[in-house]
Amino acid sequence: MLNENLRISESLLQVSVVSRIKNQLLNGRIPQTYLFSGPESTGRKTMARALAATLLCRKNESFSEGFDACRECESCRAVASDCHPDLNFIYPMGNDIKVSQIRAMQKSAELKPLYGKWRFIVICQADSLNESSGNCILKILEESPPSLIFVLIAANEKKILPTILSRSEHIVFRSPSHKDVREYIVKRYNINSDITARYYAQSLGKPGKTIEWLTDLQGVSERSSLALPEAQTAYIDQLANISGHFSKIFSSANSLDGLTKIFNNSDLLETSALANARREFCLGIIAAPLLPASFPLLFSRLMLETLDQVKSEVKKEVEKFFKSQKENYSSGILKELEDGAGYSVTEIAYSQIDSFLLSLSAILADMLYSAHSTDEEILLNIDEKEFIINSLKFHGLPRVEAKLRTISLMRNYLRRYVNPGLILENILSDFGGRLL
Numbered sequence: 001m002l003n004e005n006l007r008i009s010e011s012l013l014q015v016s017v018v019s020r021i022k023n024q025l026l027n028g029r030i031p032q033t034y035l036f037s038g039p040e041s042t043g044r045k046t047m048a049r050a051l052a053a054t055l056l057c058r059k060n061e062s063f064s065e066g067f068d069a070c071r072e073c074e075s076c077r078a079v080a081s082d083c084h085p086d087l088n089f090i091y092p093m094g095n096d097i098k099v100s101q102i103r104a105m106q107k108s109a110e111l112k113p114l115y116g117k118w119r120f121i122v123i124c125q126a127d128s129l130n131e132s133s134g135n136c137i138l139k140i141l142e143e144s145p146p147s148l149i150f151v152l153i154a155a156n157e158k159k160i161l162p163t164i165l166s167r168s169e170h171i172v173f174r175s176p177s178h179k180d181v182r183e184y185i186v187k188r189y190n191i192n193s194d195i196t197a198r199y200y201a202q203s204l205g206k207p208g209k210t211i212e213w214l215t216d217l218q219g220v221s222e223r224s225s226l227a228l229p230e231a232q233t234a235y236i237d238q239l240a241n242i243s244g245h246f247s248k249i250f251s252s253a254n255s256l257d258g259l260t261k262i263f264n265n266s267d268l269l270e271t272s273a274l275a276n277a278r279r280e281f282c283l284g285i286i287a288a289p290l291l292p293a294s295f296p297l298l299f300s301r302l303m304l305e306t307l308d309q310v311k312s313e314v315k316k317e318v319e320k321f322f323k324s325q326k327e328n329y330s331s332g333i334l335k336e337l338e339d340g341a342g343y344s345v346t347e348i349a350y351s352q353i354d355s356f357l358l359s360l361s362a363i364l365a366d367m368l369y370s371a372h373s374t375d376e377e378i379l380l381n382i383d384e385k386e387f388i389i390n391s392l393k394f395h396g397l398p399r400v401e402a403k404l405r406t407i408s409l410m411r412n413y414l415r416r417y418v419n420p421g422l423i424l425e426n427i428l429s430d431f432g433g434r435l436l
C-alpha cells in the first residue's frame with residue numbers, strides 16, 4: 001500500500017491536476033513554490049509526496065512521456081516510508097504553525113539537497129501559518145536556491161500571506177463525486193463494490209482512507225448488525241483503543257515530526273474498526289424507535305469519560321517524549337512546543353466528538369437527499385439505501401431537517417469549545433425518549 005501513491009499519474013481522480021503538473025515537469029519548468037488548495041481528502045498531500053518521489057527518483061534522469069516514480073529505488077522507498085532526508089513535512093503544533101517550528105526545520109537540516117537533486121518542504125495546513133512563521137517562510141523562499149521546492153497545502157488560500165501567494169503556482173483540487181470515487185476504487189483495486197461502498201461510507205467520504213483500509217493486510221471486517229446497547233459498547237471500546245493506537249504509531253516515529261504528524265492527521269488514529277463501530281452506533285440511534293430518557297445523559301458521560309482517559313494516557317506519553325528532548329531544543333522552544341502539544345491532545349477528544357456528529361449527520365443528509373432525488377449514487381451510505389428510505393418514512397422530512405440543523409449548530413458550538421457534554425445531550429435527546 002505504501003508505494004501505491006508515489007506515482008503522479010495515479011493520483012486519485014485529479015485528472016486536470018495531473019496533466020498540469022506533468023506538463024510542467026516535461027517542459028522543465030518546475031515552480032519553486034506550489035500551493036495546493038482544496039477541501040480535505042482530495043489528494044493534495046498524496047500529490048505532494050508523488051511530486052517529490054518523481055523528482056527524487058533515482059531512475060528519473062530526465063522526463064519523457066509516461067514517466068513516474070519507479071517505486072523501487074532507494075529514494076522511492078524512503079519517500080514511501082516518510083524518511084527521505086530531502087522531504088520534510090511541517091504540520092501545525094497547536095492552533096498554528098509556530099515560528100520555532102520553522103526555525104527548528106531550518107536548523108535541523110541544510111537547505112541544499114542531502115541525497116538527490118531536490119529538496120522538498122511540504123507545509124501542511126499552510127493556512128495556519130501565523131504572521132511571524134509566514135514571514136520566516138517568505139525569507140527562506142527569497143534566499144533559497146532553485147533546488148528547494150516548497151509545497152503549501154491549504155483549505156483556504158485566502159489565509160495565505162499575499163506575498164507568499166503571489167510567488168506560488170496555485171493548483172486547485174476539487175472533490176470528486178461519491179460515484180466516481182467508488183467506481184475508481186472498484187476498478188483500480190478490483191474490490192467488490194458492496195464492500196467498497198461500506199468502507200467508503202464509514203470513512204465519511206475519504207478516498208485515501210477507504211483504500212488504505214481495503215488494501216490493509218488484516219483483511220476486510222464483517223458487517224456487524226448489533227442492537228443499540230451492544231453497538232454502544234463496541235463504539236466505546238474502540239474509542240478507548242485510541243491511546244493504544246497512538247502509542248503504536250508514535251513508537252515507530254518517536255520524534256517531534258512524528259508527533260506533529262499524528263496530531264495533525266486525526267485520520268492516522270482512525271482505524272477501520274473505530275469507523276465501523278461509530279457508524280453502526282449512529283445507524284442504531286436512527287433505527288431505534290424509542291430511546292430511554294436517560295440515554296443522552298448516560299451516553300455523553302460514558303463517551304467523555306472514555307475520551308478523558310484517552311487524553312490522559314496520550315498526555316503521559318507526550319510528556320515523556322518532551323522530557324527526553326531537553327538536549328535537542330532550547331528551553332524556550334521546548335516550552336512553546338509542549339504547550340502546542342497539550343492543545344493537540346485536547347483536540348484528539350474534540351475531533352472524535354466531531355466525527356461522531358459528522359457520521360450521524362451524514363446518514364441524515366442521505367435521508368434528505370433520498371427525499372429529493374431518485375439517483376441513489378448521490379448517497380454516501382449507498383450500502384444502506386433501504387434503511388435510509390425507510391428511516392425517512394419513519395422520521396419524516398421536517399424532523400430530519402430539524403435534526404440536521406441542530407447538529408450543524410452544535411458542531412459550531414463544539415468549535416468554540418462549548419461544553420461537549422451539553423452538545424452531545426442536546427443532539428441525542430432530539431432522537432430518543434419523549435420526543436419520538
Ligand SMILES: [Zn+2]
Nearest residue numbers: 057070073076
Ligand atoms: Zn524510484
